[in-house]
Structures are given as C-alpha cells and as structure tokens.
Amino acid sequence: MNGKTVRNPDHWVDLDRDRVTLDGKPLRAASKAYVLLYKPKGYLTTYRDPGDRPTVYDLIAGAGIWLFPVGRLDLDTSGLLLMTNDTAFAERISNPDREVPKTYQIKAATLLTDDRIERLRQGVELSDGPTRPALVRRLRDGARHTHLEMTITEGRNRQVRRMLEAVDSRVLKLVRTAIGPLRIGDLPIGKWRKLAADEVAALAGGPLSASGRNRGAVR
Numbered sequence: 001m002n003g004k005t006v007r008n009p010d011h012w013v014d015l016d017r018d019r020v021t022l023d024g025k026p027l028r029a030a031s032k033a034y035v036l037l038y039k040p041k042g043y044l045t046t047y048r049d050p051g052d053r054p055t056v057y058d059l060i061a062g063a064g065i066w067l068f069p070v071g072r073l074d075l076d077t078s079g080l081l082l083m084t085n086d087t088a089f090a091e092r093i094s095n096p097d098r099e100v101p102k103t104y105q106i107k108a109a110t111l112l113t114d115d116r117i118e119r120l121r122q123g124v125e126l127s128d129g130p131t132r133p134a135l136v137r138r139l140r141d142g143a144r145h146t147h148l149e150m151t152i153t154e155g156r157n158r159q160v161r162r163m164l165e166a167v168d169s170r171v172l173k174l175v176r177t178a179i180g181p182l183r184i185g186d187l188p189i190g191k192w193r194k195l196a197a198d199e200v201a202a203l204a205g206g207p208l209s210a211s212g213r214n215r216g217a218v219r
C-alpha cells in the first residue's frame with residue numbers, strides 16, 4: 001500500500017486516497033450500489049442465522065455485490081428495506097438527528113379510540129425514553145381492529161410495536177411503506193430493484209433537523 005507491504009489484515013484503507021496493489025495489480029473501490037428490497041415477513045435482517053432461517057441475503061443473491069442493510073426490520077415486519085455498500089449513505093439515513101421519516105401501515109390488535117391515537121401523535125413513554133411526535137392517520141376500522149398509518153422520525157428497536165403496546169394495544173401486522181420520499185410502489189413482495197441516481201440523491205440530501213444542527217452532525 002502506497003509502496004509498502006502491509007501484513008496487518010485490520011489495516012485501515014481509504015481507496016479514495018491510498019494506492020493499493022495486490023500481486024502488482026491496482027485495487028479499485030467497489031462501485032456504490034443502492035438496492036430497495038420489499039422484505040416479506042419471515043426473513044431476518046441479518047447475514048446468517050444459526051437456526052438456518054431465511055435472511056434478506058437469500059432474496060438479494062442475484063445482486064452480485066456485497067450489500068448491508070440500512071437499519072433493520074423485525075422478522076415479522078414486511079416492507080421497504082434499503083441495502084447498500086455505501087457506509088456514509090447508510091449513516092445519513094440512520095442518523096436520528098436527520099429525522100428521516102419512515103412510514104408504516106399497522107393493523108392493531110384492538111380498536112383504537114381517538115384519544116389513544118392522539119397519544120401516539122404526541123409521543124408515548126417507552127423504556128428508553130419518550131418518542132418524538134408522530135404523524136398518525138386512522139386508515140379504517142374493522143369490527144375488531146384499527147388500521148393506521150404512522151410516520152416516525154426515529155428508528156429505535158421495535159419502536160412501532162412498543163408504541164402500540166404503550167397505548168394498551170399490540171401490532172398484528174406491520175408493513176414499512178416509505179422511507180423519506182421513497183415508496184415501495186409496485187415492486188412485488190420479495191423482489192428488489194436498484195435505486196436511480198435521483199432517488200439516492202433525494203434520500204441522502206436534505207437539511208438537518210433543528211436538533212441535528214444543534215449537535216453539529218453530518219453534512
């Protein structure tokens with residue numbers, strides 16, 4: 001690397017700056033790839049499961065390049081999952097200071113009163129602190145279940161499920177339908193597609209929220 005032999009496998013390499021050769025041939029950084037996967041329920045957002053359950057990598061095997069998931073969806077959640085090899089992009093999407101909105105459709109285990117929906121909007125108390133205000137829309141009521149659309153700007157572990165539990169209900173079905181301006185559209189479940197350059201730019205751009213600016217992060 002840069003004319004010297006490096007034997008330490010953990011040596012940090014920046015392929016934008018360092019000149020790296022292997023057996024005399026120059027190495028180049030892999031080109032950046034961005035994939036939108038419509039994850040079905042029953043697939044883990046991990047590389048390998050000791051119990052041999054299916055993972056999202058089974059679904060993107062045809063992508064032909066190493067990608068990692070941007071955040072995660074629970075085993076029983078379906079919907080939009082971004083996968084990429086661009087760590088800076090993933091950081092920008094996941095950084096809570098940027099408040100990238102994530103939209104979910106939810107089938108609740110109960111009917112929800114207006115009062116409970118209002119509590120979800122205002123923010124509920126969870127074991128790791130109060131949630132930020134959310135956009136919550138009643139889609140319809142069945143005989144025993146309320147269907148909601150909820151947009152949150154955080155990505156805490158099992159957040160939507162815990163929010164519904166905080167208003168004495170439970171999630172029966174959870175689908176992520178959008179991340180920022182990106183929607184699943186007519187992509188069939190279990191399938192993936194590459195993002196267009198303008199979709200990547202729209203997701204990666206955008207100003208920091210006021211709280212992010214205060215902390216002086218990213219951009």
Ligand code: URA
Pocket residue numbers: 072073074075077157158159160161162174
């Ligand atoms: N919130 C959850 O509870 N689960 C998910 O998979 C995503 C958001």
